[in-house]
Amino acid sequence: MTQKPEPTRLDPHLLAPDHDGTRLVARRRLVEGGLGVGVFSLLTGWAVTNNDEMMAALRAVSRLNDGAQAALFSPGKLARTYAEAEITTLFPFNGFYPEAAAPAIAASEWKLELTGKIADRRARTLADLEALPQESQVTRLICIEGWSAVGKWSGVPLRRFLEAVGADLTAKYVGLRCADGYATSIDMPSALHPQTILATRFLDQPLPTAFGFPMRLRIPTKLGFKNAKHVTELFVTDDHPGGYWEDQGYNWFSGL
Ligand SMILES: Nc1nc2c(c(=O)[nH]1)N[C@H]1C(S)=C(S)[C@@H](COP(=O)(O)O)O[C@H]1N2
Numbered sequence: 001m002t003q004k005p006e007p008t009r010l011d012p013h014l015l016a017p018d019h020d021g022t023r024l025v026a027r028r029r030l031v032e033g034g035l036g037v038g039v040f041s042l043l044t045g046w047a048v049t050n051n052d053e054m055m056a057a058l059r060a061v062s063r064l065n066d067g068a069q070a071a072l073f074s075p076g077k078l079a080r081t082y083a084e085a086e087i088t089t090l091f092p093f094n095g096f097y098p099e100a101a102a103p104a105i106a107a108s109e110w111k112l113e114l115t116g117k118i119a120d121r122r123a124r125t126l127a128d129l130e131a132l133p134q135e136s137q138v139t140r141l142i143c144i145e146g147w148s149a150v151g152k153w154s155g156v157p158l159r160r161f162l163e164a165v166g167a168d169l170t171a172k173y174v175g176l177r178c179a180d181g182y183a184t185s186i187d188m189p190s191a192l193h194p195q196t197i198l199a200t201r202f203l204d205q206p207l208p209t210a211f212g213f214p215m216r217l218r219i220p221t222k223l224g225f226k227n228a229k230h231v232t233e234l235f236v237t238d239d240h241p242g243g244y245w246e247d248q249g250y251n252w253f254s255g256l
């Protein structure tokens, strides 16, 4: 089922707060590309659950280069949030291996290594993360492979964490490496976005193994593959870090 907003209802979203040339050009390129309602439904958080439409929208956005995407979608724009009643039961697993192969990590042995442009690079424990201010969100995780699901995640906002460890917030990228060999990276404005969290809880419980125990990135303004699970290292850098899927051709920006 697809809930399509009336085109007129999209106007506030199409009108970005600042009308600089880059934004307008980028927006016109989207519109001229014939994307119309579908892509904006997805990226402005309107309910789109039809896979064909969603995949067409994702492919279309991925054809824009990273700069055009960054210019089009302002860092302050919020991903849609949902009511707890809308949480997907039987939340799907996704990984580059079967669910049973997800790494089983002992909480007591886990540490988050910190490298790169960070002043206080002492490794952090789960208790360290949980001692920082926590936020919860009910948002939709959208996988590029053609499914999406609403879940509830809680943890410390990445911005608060980066501030706490003295990260250089003027650096360009935050990179993540994971216990299973996975890796991804995001731009600093997305790292500082209020809905980007280092999630340690799913549905108010510790993260299940399959969903990234003990800590995953939850970033609802980016596609699922940016939501790194089982994170073991966080680094801050000015050198474009790439990632597991990004290095195989997935669009790097992939988000709002
Ligand atoms: N460490 C790790 N993180 C990962 C992946 C992975 O294979 N390994 N898959 C990514 C992809 S493609 C998606 S869609 C989401 C799926 O998250 P879920 O299993 O909680 O649904 O995790 C992302 N994070």
Ligand SMILES: [Mo]
Binding pocket: 094, 142, 143, 144, 145, 224, 225
């Ligand atoms: Mo995915």
